[in-house]
Each structure stands twice: as structure tokens, then as C-alpha cells.
Amino acid sequence: MASNPAFEKPEHLFPDSIAQYQVAPGWFREPELFYPSLNRPDVFGGVPWLIQELAGIPSDARCVLVSSRDIDEELGEDAAVIELLRSEIEQEERLLLFAWGVHDPVEPELLRFKPEVTEESLIDSLKQGVPARFLCEDDSLSFSRPAVGQLLVWDGRRRGSR
Numbered sequence: 001m002a003s004n005p006a007f008e009k010p011e012h013l014f015p016d017s018i019a020q021y022q023v024a025p026g027w028f029r030e031p032e033l034f035y036p037s038l039n040r041p042d043v044f045g046g047v048p049w050l051i052q053e054l055a056g057i058p059s060d061a062r063c064v065l066v067s068s069r070d071i072d073e074e075l076g077e078d079a080a081v082i083e084l085l086r087s088e089i090e091q092e093e094r095l096l097l098f099a100w101g102v103h104d105p106v107e108p109e110l111l112r113f114k115p116e117v118t119e120e121s122l123i124d125s126l127k128q129g130v131p132a133r134f135l136c137e138d139d140s141l142s143f144s145r146p147a148v149g150q151l152l153v154w155d156g157r158r159r160g161s162r
Contacts, residue, residue, distance in 0.1 A: 018071065024126030026075030031066040038063050038080075045151065047082055050098060054147045055110050059086035061096075064119060067132075079132060081122065095119065096141070097132050108151060110143065111136035 021028045031038050039062045041048040051061040064083050069076035079099040095113040113122065117135050125135055 023065065023123045025129075026072045026077060027065050027067045027123070027126050028071060029065060031063045031080065034066060034068065034071050035063075038066070047080070047098075050108075050110075051082065051084065051096075054108070054143050054151065055141055056144055057084065057141075059084045061085055065123075077132070081119070081132070083119070095122070097136050099133070108143065108148065110141040111139075112141060113137070 018028065018033075021030045021033060023029055028034065037043040038046055039048070040046050041060070043049065047061050047063045051057045051059060061082050061084050063080045065081040067075075067077040067079050069078055077099070079097060082096045082098055084094045084096065093112065093115070095117060097111045097113060099109045099111070111133060113136050117125075122132065122135060126132065
């Protein structure tokens, strides 16, 4: 079956060892510890691919926070906070929320955080129990439909092989 290393959780991480990376209930820094290829530009389904191919945004990008049911089954939200790295993008438009566990079957969603949200204010809000999507603009960004199709086919195969 097809496998995407960008979203495969390493087996060597245990609850005690991940606690030091938790910044709010269910949310973690250092996403590469959980998904080693997540920020690699040459990996299908990695953050750079998602931003450039799926969303059509011509920018490098990296995941700065991740929340996943694979990491924390109880509190995980299957979402990632992505920072756009292109210098000409305004600072208040650089943070995005990518949610991939919104529906079943998975239908990914990409939202822009409100302009006043920074990474630190986001973490403070998450610590207070505010859902990340409450801090986002109302409209989702659009995706390339063929790329979404590729992602859904891959995800169906990945889920079937577990």
C-alpha cells in the first residue's frame, strides 16, 4: 500500500517523552519529531507540497505546531499550524491552519488566521481552551481539485493499510 512519510508517526515516541513538546492540550511544537518528513519540500503530502500544490500559494512553508489523533488520541484535532516563509507576504497573513480530519472521508481545509493572531497569542488561546478555528477567518482558502483527489486517494490507501 502507498505510504506517505510526511504523516507517518514514529513508533519510538511515548506519552512521557512527548510531554515536553506540548504547548497546549493536544498541540505540539517540533512537528518533525512526530512526522519526520513533514517540512521536507520533496515529500508528497508534506507542508511545502500542501501549500504549493494543493493551495497554489507560491511560498515555502513550514509546520510550526501540530495536533493529531495519532499523537494524542483524546485531545488531537488533526490540524497543523503552518507558517508561510515568503518575505513579501505580510506578517499578519503568514499563519494558516490546515485541518485534515474535518469530515469522513477526510476533506482537507485551509484557513487563514485573523491578522491579529501570532504564534504566541495562538498558543495562549489554545492553553485557555479556545479552538484554533475560532481564531481564523470565516472563508476557507481554495484548493486544486486534482491535488485534493490525489491526497484523498492516498489517504484512503493509508487508512486501509493500518
